[in-house]
Amino acid sequence: MQAFTLLNVTQAPSEVVTRVEKELRGRHWRVRSSEDWISAEKGYLRETGNLVFHLALVLILVAVAIGGLFGWRGNVIVKEGNGFSNTLTQYDAWGGGRLASADSIPPFSFTLDDFAVEFERGEAQRGAPRLFEARVALQSEPQSAITEEVIQVNYPISIAGAKVFLVGHGYAPTFIVRDAQGEVVFDDDVVFLPQDGNFTSTGVIKVPDSTPQLGFQGIFLPTFALDDVRGPHSIFPDADDPSVFLSAWEGDLGLDSGIPQSIYTLKTERMEQIGLRALVPGQVWEFPQGEIEFTGWQRWSSFQIAFDPGKEAALIASVLAMAGLMVSLFVRRRRVWVRARPGDGGSTLVSIAGLSKSEAGDVSDDVREITRILTEEKGEDRP
Amino acid sequence: MTTGSSMGLAEASNAAIYATMVTLAIAMVLFAASFASGRRRQTSREVARQRAFGAGDSDGGVAVLDRPESSESVDPGRRLANVAMSLTWLATGLLTLALVLRGVWAGRVPWGNMYEFSISSAWGVLVVFLALSTRRDLRWLGLFVVAPALLTLGLAVTVLYTEAAQLVPALKSYWLVIHVSAAIICAGAFTVAASSAALSIVQSRREASGRQWMGPLSAVPDAERLRTFTSRIIAFAFPLWTFAVIAGAIWAENAWGRYWGWDPKETWAFITWVVYAAYLHARSTAGWRGDRASWIAILGLVTFLINYFGVNIFVNSLHSYAGL
Numbered sequence: 001m002q003a004f005t006l007l008n009v010t011q012a013p014s015e016v017v018t019r020v021e022k023e024l025r026g027r028h029w030r031v032r033s034s035e036d037w038i039s040a041e042k043g044y045l046r047e048t049g050n051l052v053f054h055l056a057l058v059l060i061l062v063a064v065a066i067g068g069l070f071g072w073r074g075n076v077i078v079k080e081g082n083g084f085s086n087t088l089t090q091y092d093a094w095g096g097g098r099l100a101s102a103d104s105i106p107p108f109s110f111t112l113d114d115f116a117v118e119f120e121r122g123e124a125q126r127g128a129p130r131l132f133e134a135r136v137a138l139q140s141e142p143q144s145a146i147t148e149e150v151i152q153v154n155y156p157i158s159i160a161g162a163k164v165f166l167v168g169h170g171y172a173p174t175f176i177v178r179d180a181q182g183e184v185v186f187d188d189d190v191v192f193l194p195q196d197g198n199f200t201s202t203g204v205i206k207v208p209d210s211t212p213q214l215g216f217q218g219i220f221l222p223t224f225a226l227d228d229v230r231g232p233h234s235i236f237p238d239a240d241d242p243s244v245f246l247s248a249w250e251g252d253l254g255l256d257s258g259i260p261q262s263i264y265t266l267k268t269e270r271m272e273q274i275g276l277r278a279l280v281p282g283q284v285w286e287f288p289q290g291e292i293e294f295t296g297w298q299r300w301s302s303f304q305i306a307f308d309p310g311k312e313a314a315l316i317a318s319v320l321a322m323a324g325l326m327v328s329l330f331v332r333r334r335r336v337w338v339r340a341r342p343g344d345g346g347s348t349l350v351s352i353a354g355l356s357k358s359e360a361g362d363v364s365d366d367v368r369e370i371t372r373i374l375t376e377e378k379g380e381d382r383p
Numbered sequence: 384m385t386t387g388s389s390m391g392l393a394e395a396s397n398a399a400i401y402a403t404m405v406t407l408a409i410a411m412v413l414f415a416a417s418f419a420s421g422r423r424r425q426t427s428r429e430v431a432r433q434r435a436f437g438a439g440d441s442d443g444g445v446a447v448l449d450r451p452e453s454s455e456s457v458d459p460g461r462r463l464a465n466v467a468m469s470l471t472w473l474a475t476g477l478l479t480l481a482l483v484l485r486g487v488w489a490g491r492v493p494w495g496n497m498y499e500f501s502i503s504s505a506w507g508v509l510v511v512f513l514a515l516s517t518r519r520d521l522r523w524l525g526l527f528v529v530a531p532a533l534l535t536l537g538l539a540v541t542v543l544y545t546e547a548a549q550l551v552p553a554l555k556s557y558w559l560v561i562h563v564s565a566a567i568i569c570a571g572a573f574t575v576a577a578s579s580a581a582l583s584i585v586q587s588r589r590e591a592s593g594r595q596w597m598g599p600l601s602a603v604p605d606a607e608r609l610r611t612f613t614s615r616i617i618a619f620a621f622p623l624w625t626f627a628v629i630a631g632a633i634w635a636e637n638a639w640g641r642y643w644g645w646d647p648k649e650t651w652a653f654i655t656w657v658v659y660a661a662y663l664h665a666r667s668t669a670g671w672r673g674d675r676a677s678w679i680a681i682l683g684l685v686t687f688l689i690n691y692f693g694v695n696i697f698v699n700s701l702h703s704y705a706g707l
Contacts, residue, residue, distance in 0.1 A: 025560065064643070124546030125496075132552050154638045155390040165640040306640040314642060319630045325625060329663075331620045 013340035049327025067310030072096030085109035106160035399481035507571030572620035583609030651690035
């Protein structure tokens with residue numbers, strides 16, 4: 001963008017130059033001048049902003065690197081009534097950076113007292129989650145007092161630099177297994193993993209203490225439904241009509257082989273199927289090798305515990321980047337030139353021109369301003 | 384949770400949406416008619432040249448090669464465009480009402496699902512256009528702004544309609560207001576920018592062919608001015624998009640325990656950011672300032688739309704709040 005104007009004034013050329021130069025310098029222009037001309041430039045801050053922005057981008061990368069090297073993140077599933085203490089061995093999954101140290105794992109512990117969950121029961125978006133809330137009894141250090149805390153989605157709790165997030169939940173049906181002699185060989189709640197939005201959940205019960213060893217593959221349906229296409233499935237995420245489908249196996253669970261195996265899958269290569277059965281809470285399924293009772297269910301929630309020492313630096317760098325970006329886009333770099341030449345009849349012909357050095361800049365205001373400086377107060381003389 | 388009176392609010396909101404669409408449809412037809420009747424007007428350079436040579440006149444005026452205030456006599460095409468502008472203001476008012484009613488009905492900001500995001504984005508497009516139109520004559524752009532806004536509303540009421548309901552827990556945060564409002568304004572600005580970029584490409588082809596004296600595009604500014612207009616909008620929208628991404632990252636840190644996790648939404652937001660950064664660099668690179676930069680501006684909107692429709696509907700993302 002360019003702008004220019006011509007002006008006749010009564011002042012001498014040198015007077016014009018001196019006056020404009022004084023005014024421009026007062027407005028922080030960089031001025032070069034001679035007897036009858038001035039050139040001035042303004043808006044170097046634009047380049048500064050540009051530099052700050054790009055340096056801040058590099059800083060963000062550094063902050064990400066710090067987080068990646070020194071940070072860690074772990075996931076754990078905690079059943080209602082159970083506890084968790086923050087040590088490496090308690091995690092279901094834990095990943096840390098190359099330079100993450102065990103010192104940065106704060107020694108807190110908590111018990112999941114209650115996990116509250118609500119789902120939409122209205123027609124619109126039926127089944128959509130409405131409330132997840134984990135109430136925990138937290139002990140931030142081994143000797144400190146126990147405090148009641150609530151962890152919600154979007155509202156994590158912070159302990160000594162680490163943050164505890166609520167990331168998921170599910171059902172843990174409870175079972176009692178007795179062997180052929182009526183001895184209790186298993187009595188526990190078993191974490192089942194949700195497979196769909198209505199919490200059709202699958203899990204495995206392993207009973208190594210009975211002879212022969214018993215194993216069960218299960219599908220837990222919080223709200224039971226059955227159709228030809230999908231088989232047994234859940235039609236609502238809350239436990240309105242819970243039931244469990246079990247497939248029982250006998251044989252060798254393979255736990256003694258020394259090869260670690262998932263608690264969510266049953267290795268059936270060396271087992272034989274006993275049968276299939278659907279149970280509702282309180283029901284017992286008897287078979288020749290013993291019996292299994294589906295006693296009820298409770299909830300579990302999964303937590304992510306994260307430590308990222310780079311995140312504050314990343315935030316500061318982002319704010320810097322924003323500031324630099326805005327300066328580099330909104331500060332206009334521009335030049336103006338003023339030339340004063342003797343005109344007709346002792347007057348001075350002043351030409352004022354401006355050029356915007358930046359994209360889409362408008363320099364006409366500057367030219368207008370210089371015009372105003374020269375025509376104000378001192379008598380003006382028009383051709 | 385929906386009582387009798389709140390159902391009334393919902394119906395009123397839907398009625399306001401339909402009224403908006405009817406008003407916009409009329410505005411679009413009028414803009415189109417005005418566009419088709421486009422007539423020759425002076426290019427900015429000609430205006431500037433005339434004014435420049437007359438610059439020594441009595442008022443000592445400054446000649447500027449931008450924003451010519453061409454003194455045109457009222458012709459039918461412009462009168463149509465004026466009516467269309469008024470209708471666009473009316474439609475935007477109605478749409479604002481619809482959003483407010485929806486928000487009151489649901490008892491929250493109206494940004495809980497894709498239907499609401501979509502009508503808010505259409506609102507963003509119209510508001511950015513109208514805000515800019517208070518500072519310069521944008522009647523030539525009306526058709527290309529009202530049409531996408533109307534299309535978005537049409538998609539919203541037909542395909543994406545969702546009964547208002549409460550928010551899922553993941554969206555219950557004040558960051559929803561900050562993050563989504565920035566994204567909605569960006570949607571508006573990117574759309575207006577892409578429309579003017581597309582026009583600038585057509586216009587520059589027409590200029591190159593030498594047939595500048597007739598046709599609908601004669602009412603549209605010349606290609607260089609369109610490009611300047613585009614880049615000004617993007618210079619405004621790019622920092623805002625940067626802010627939207629940063630606000631999203633802060634929210635993600637709060638909700639998911641990490642500020643950046645290459646979730647599909649985050650990845651596409653970053654791609655959009657890179658494309659618009661490329662646009663700004665192209666604008667200051669010789670050989671890329673012209674149509675190439677305009678194509679990048681269009682590509683930017685394409686990546687934005689992929690992120691919105693593609694990721695929300697087809698990809699399993701942490702951002703899948705479509706409510707479909």
